[in-house]
Amino acid sequence: MQPLDPEQLKFVEILAKLMMENEVFKEEYTEEDFNNVIDWLTKLRGQIDITIETLQEQAPSDGGE
Numbered sequence: 001m002q003p004l005d006p007e008q009l010k011f012v013e014i015l016a017k018l019m020m021e022n023e024v025f026k027e028e029y030t031e032e033d034f035n036n037v038i039d040w041l042t043k044l045r046g047q048i049d050i051t052i053e054t055l056q057e058q059a060p061s062d063g064g065e
Helices: 006-021 031-058
Strands: none
Touching: none
């Protein structure tokens, strides 16, 4: 198993904080809890994708990259 690089670690810390704030972590998980976590993460992924697309559209395109 490879260690996370600093950027990956930062993302995992942010994700863990969001999960705690949204009470996603529990001592024991039922099947419904797992489904709720998967649903929450799927919605979060969707919002991240939308944000990335919006930022890419707004980014100045100077052809440098």
